[in-house]
Amino acid sequence: MNKEHLKKIDDVLKEMVDTGYAAGGNILILENGKEVYYSQAGFRDVENGVPFDRDTIIRLYSMSKPITGAAAMLLIEDGLLDIDAPVGDYIESFRNQTVADRWNNVPVKRPARIRDLLNMSAGITYNGCLNRTEVETCPLVDDGVSRIGTDHEMTTMELAERIGAIPLKFSPGEEYNYSFCADVMGAVIEKVSGMRFGEFLKKRFFEPLGMNDTDFYVPAEKQSRLSKVYKCDGGKVEEFFYNNLIINLKMDHAPAFESGGAGLATTLDDYAKFATMLMNGGIYEGKRIMQPKTVEFFTTASMEDLPRESYFKSEGNNGNEYANYLQIMKDATRSVTVATNGEYGWDGWLGPYFRNDPVHKVTMLLGLQRTDTGTTTYTKRLRNVVFSSIEE
Numbered sequence: 001m002n003k004e005h006l007k008k009i010d011d012v013l014k015e016m017v018d019t020g021y022a023a024g025g026n027i028l029i030l031e032n033g034k035e036v037y038y039s040q041a042g043f044r045d046v047e048n049g050v051p052f053d054r055d056t057i058i059r060l061y062s063m064s065k066p067i068t069g070a071a072a073m074l075l076i077e078d079g080l081l082d083i084d085a086p087v088g089d090y091i092e093s094f095r096n097q098t099v100a101d102r103w104n105n106v107p108v109k110r111p112a113r114i115r116d117l118l119n120m121s122a123g124i125t126y127n128g129c130l131n132r133t134e135v136e137t138c139p140l141v142d143d144g145v146s147r148i149g150t151d152h153e154m155t156t157m158e159l160a161e162r163i164g165a166i167p168l169k170f171s172p173g174e175e176y177n178y179s180f181c182a183d184v185m186g187a188v189i190e191k192v193s194g195m196r197f198g199e200f201l202k203k204r205f206f207e208p209l210g211m212n213d214t215d216f217y218v219p220a221e222k223q224s225r226l227s228k229v230y231k232c233d234g235g236k237v238e239e240f241f242y243n244n245l246i247i248n249l250k251m252d253h254a255p256a257f258e259s260g261g262a263g264l265a266t267t268l269d270d271y272a273k274f275a276t277m278l279m280n281g282g283i284y285e286g287k288r289i290m291q292p293k294t295v296e297f298f299t300t301a302s303m304e305d306l307p308r309e310s311y312f313k314s315e316g317n318n319g320n321e322y323a324n325y326l327q328i329m330k331d332a333t334r335s336v337t338v339a340t341n342g343e344y345g346w347d348g349w350l351g352p353y354f355r356n357d358p359v360h361k362v363t364m365l366l367g368l369q370r371t372d373t374g375t376t377t378y379t380k381r382l383r384n385v386v387f388s389s390i391e392e
Contacts, residue, residue: 001029001362005389006037009382016378017042020235022351022370024052024227028268029386030363033276044227044369046237054269057218057226058367059251061244061262061348062374065182067205067274068260069118069325070290070298071189071197074204077294080192086111087122090191091157091184093164099123100132100167112172114188117181118324119303123168124179126245133169137180140166144246144257153256154246156197160187176303182325186260197258209273209284214266216258218251226251226265227369229350240371244349262349268365271354275363279356298324299344299358316375337380338387347375355383360390 009027016022024042028035044052075081088095094112098105108123116122127141128134140162144154163180170177186197193200198216206214218226229240229249243249245262255263273284278299282290290298301323319334320327329335329343345355351368353375364386366379 001031001036002389002391003036006385008385009037009039010041012378012381012385013039013041020232020237021376021378022232022368023230023237025351025366025368026052026054026056026268027367027382028272028363028365030272030276030365032361033279033363044225046228046230046239050224052227052367055225055267056367057213057222057265057267058352058369059227059229059247059249059348059350060264060266060271060352061247061350063271063346063348063352063354064260064262064264065325066346066354067201067264068182068185068189070274070278071201071204071260072114072118072185073294073298073324074290075189075192076297077291081114081188083113083115083118085114087114087117087164087184087188088112090188091160091164093161094184097123097164097172098167099171100136100169105167108168109171110173114185116172117185117188120176120178120181120322120325121173122179122181122184123170123172123174123177124163124166124181124184125169125177126179131169133166136166137163141246145243148243148246148248148255149253155256156183156190156258156260157187159246159257160184176322180261182261183259186258189260197260198254205274205289208287208289209277211266211270211273214264214270215254216251216263216265217248217254218265220252223252227367229369229371231371268367271365272363275354275356275365279358279361279363299326299328299356300342301326301328302330316380337383339383340387347373347379349373351376351379353379357387357390362387362390 026040029037044056097108112122125133127137231240277284281292282295303321319331326344332339343357347353351370351373353366355364
């Protein structure tokens with residue numbers, strides 16, 4: 001890669017902070033598993049002037065999903081999970097589900113399958129107000145949030161059982177809809193593996209990869225490294241405190257609800273180990289973590305027969321498809337940024353971003369903790385610097 005060109009990253013990060021778009025952030029670029037560039041700007045704690053540095057722990061929110069998808073792949077390669085099996089084989093409430101018609105509930109055309117969870121096509125939703133399924137999901141989320149920090153917190157399995165009992169937005173397999181699917185997958189992994197979801201992740205990923213700063217909470221001795229969360233609007237930067245999606249924002253204790261869709265915290269260096277393992281076909285520092293064909297299956301999937309408009313209509317998704325909790329570039333000629341066919345990755349509600357380009361062996365990791373963010377205009381601008389720096 002052209003390291004001189006990569007220096008333009010510094011200017012973009014600085015502008016992002018100077019304009020008040022974000023309190024701080026950092027970025028890590030790897031080529032062939034080796035670091036080629038790192039940059040940071042701003043603060044993880046504005047009030048106390050603590051820099052958003054390499055040691056900073058960030059909440060991943062939806063960037064937890066690729067790890068959950070990879071965990072499901074481990075069970076598939078172990079012969080313990082059938083991707084075409086009904087979810088109801090593992091979560092009882094997913095049997096005999098109904099769809100929320102305009103006035104009534106009608107039977108599903110077919111049951112939700114594991115592949116529907118992986119493709120966000122199971123008919124479930126997040127909480128909201130756009131349809132009856134979203135509205136009926138709200139009391140569940142409110143209940144989970146109200147129990148954070150009590151001795152009866154909502155568990156991973158309880159959320160999945162209650163999600164399955166809510167009438168669906170559509171019959172499984174008919175559409176793409178971003179939702180609690182990965183959280184239900186966490187419960188499936190618990191049922192199949194016979195261990196807590198977090199225990200499974202530690203045994204199969206975090207410990208063998210040396211991801212020592214990755215977990216569903218941040219212990220007391222590391223709390224000073226956890227970034228604060230900021231709401232940034234019109235150049236005004238304010239600290240944010242709400243426990244979104246039943247995630248304890250303080251992350252100060254091990255939660256009963258280990259959210260496969262939003263619950264993990266990590267550092268860029270830790271996530272880089274996971275990304276490098278995938279890039280290397282399942283191997284990290286000589287250790288086999290996943291089988292090579294499993295990684296290929298995981299990272300090259302398509303949306304099957306789903307109507308692609310249900311995903312492509314989202315702004316900025318041009319050229320991408322969604323499968324296995326990954327955004328996968330299928331047609332770079334339609335991309336809104338410099339891109340290569342075969343790229344895959346995902347982002348999160350607070351702005352962290354992950355992308356692997358297996359053709360050029362380049363990994364991009366971005367750390368942010370800004371509410372309502374996902375893939376921002378700054379993320380796209382940084383992408384353009386990074387991926388235009390590739391020298392064939």
